[in-house]
Amino acid sequence: MSKDEKQKRDGPVLKVHGGPITGSIFQNEGQNGPRFAATFDKSWEDDDGKRHYSSSFTEIDLKIMQEKKVIEKTRTLMVGLRHEQEQMREVQSQATQKLATLPPEQQARKDEYIQQRNKRREDAPARNREQRREAPRER
Numbered sequence: 629m630s631k632d633e634k635q636k637r638d639g640p641v642l643k644v645h646g647g648p649i650t651g652s653i654f655q656n657e658g659q660n661g662p663r664f665a666a667t668f669d670k671s672w673e674d675d676d677g678k679r680h681y682s683s684s685f686t687e688i689d690l691k692i693m694q695e696k697k698v699i700e701k702t703r704t705l706m707v708g709l710r711h712e713q714e715q716m717r718e719v720q721s722q723a724t725q726k727l728a729t730l731p732p733e734q735q736a737r738k739d740e741y742i743q744q745r746n747k748r749r750e751d752a753p754a755r756n757r758e759q760r761r762e763a764p765r766e767r
Contacts, residue, residue, distance in 0.1 A: 638654065638655075639654075640652035640654050641653050641654065641655045641664075642705050642709070644698055644701045644702045645698075646693060646695075646696025646697065647692045647696055648670045648671055648689075648692070649668060649669070649670050649689060649692055649696065649698050650670070650671065650698075651666055651667070651668050651698050651701070651702035652668075653665070653666050653702060653706055653709065654666070661714075661717060662710075662713050664709055666702050666703075666706060667683065668683065668693070668698065668699075669682060669683045670682055670683075670689055
């Protein structure tokens, strides 16, 4: 699947409109968490009322983008989305750390349970061999 097909399927997370120009923000998953990318397009209607889109801009289109601050607004939203994602990761990390830290009594019970479980696992093969030796064989 091409990048364009994936973006069409997933769709933009936000759009910024400035006259006929639209900035679309897409979220992509990266190795270090979500990343954001933007595309820009313009739309117009032909004489039959059919809507068309293009990602090619004339000098006038660029002036509209500048005057309507489409690029600036799109970038500001992208920075905000990234900041929001970083805050969410930080909150999740803190919650995970908090859950991982047990009071001393609970930690001691957990450690004892783990030791007992590991002992049972170590003894299991020997118990299984003994049970097989003691079990009557069917003929």
